[in-house]
Amino acid sequence: MAFTPDGLPPLRDVVAAHGLAPKKALGQNFLFDLNLTAKIARSAGPLEGFTVFEIGPGPGGLTRALLAQGASRVVAIETDPRCLPALSEIADHYPGRLEVVEGDALKIDLAAIADGAPAGIVANLPYNVGTQLLINWLTADPDAPFWSSMTLMFQKEVGQRIVAAPGSNHYGRLGILAGWLAHSEILFDVPPEAFTPPPKVTSSVVQLEPLAKHLPCQLDKLERVTQAAFGQRRKMLRQSLKPLGGEALLDKVGIDASRRAETLSVEEFCALARAL
Known part of the structure; x- marks a missing residue:
């Protein structure tokens, strides 16, 4: 069996071995390009000393990149039980650094898991719940956010709405909420062919950092x-x-x-x- 630079099998082999055909109902689009997952992990910045939350890791391509980038603790939240054995193999390869939580990220309190430790969120979010997850994290505690950065992949249109300025066609409620609480920017776009299966739209990686102080407002x-x-x-x-x-x-x-x-x-x- 061939191995990649991190000493683990290629993702396509992992997916084939565990029978992980992406499920449309779960919004699954897998990233097999290790150069791309490494780019996303690098974009998140230094990860040593951080708890890094990843939502919807699937077979673990981005998970592996985060660990290879030096993340001290990765908490991967996965709702699809079919993916757990593949993630368990990654956990064995990086002892004590990967925790896998089976469950719905919409119902899990990330702040409680972080427990006051510096935390970031890095994820290729499922399209069907990505916007709601972002809103949940932004508004969990506007005055004391549990996260120090979020590096997230959305549909490009959603990314444009997050960073939109007044006067833009994309400017609306999401951009105002994000602008009230964070500085956000689109880092780069990801073409459909980077995914399996390829979605019908281009994606964008968006980075958000909480403002040191936001405007007074309820x-x-x-x-x-x-x-x-x-x-x-x-x-x-x-x-x-x-x-x-x-x-x-x-x-x-x-x-x-x-x-x-x-x-x-x-x-x-x-x-x-x-x-x-």
Whole structure:
């Protein structure tokens, strides 16, 4: 059997040995290119001394890259029991450094697992739950996030929404939430042919780092304002924000009622939330 530089078999051999055909229902698209998984791991920065969470590791391509990059502790959360034997082989190869948790990442408290230790999240996220996972992690504790960085792969369109600036067609509720709590940037794109099976869209690796201090604002109020504003994004704010006070609310913070949602900055949305 052939072996790769980390001393483990090629991923295609691992997948064949364990019968791991990707499941569409789980949003599985496997990465076999070790150069690409190594690039993602390097992009996450120095990993020594960190607990690194990986969501949906599948056969473990990115898991292996994170460990080879020097991650002190990788916690891989996998909902597909078929993948556990392959991940167990990686754990045996890197004694004491890989923990595999079987379960749904939407229901697992990563902060409790990190237990105050420096933590990062690096993952090729399943398309069907990626946005909700990001929102969960961003809002878990806005004033004291458990994560120091997130390096995540999304559909390119979702990545563009995360980093979007006011005035962009992609600017909306997700970009405002991310902009309120983090600095984010798209690091690079990944073509469909890098995956097995290839998805119909290009993907993007996005990196987020929490802001040292975010604008004062209550999450529930910000969500109410952005939901109303972007629920009718083509209408003027005097109309879209009518259920929340309309012109009276806008006058409180000195925002022209004829503007539209996509022209407002994160600071202005936070001001509206405080005015509620």
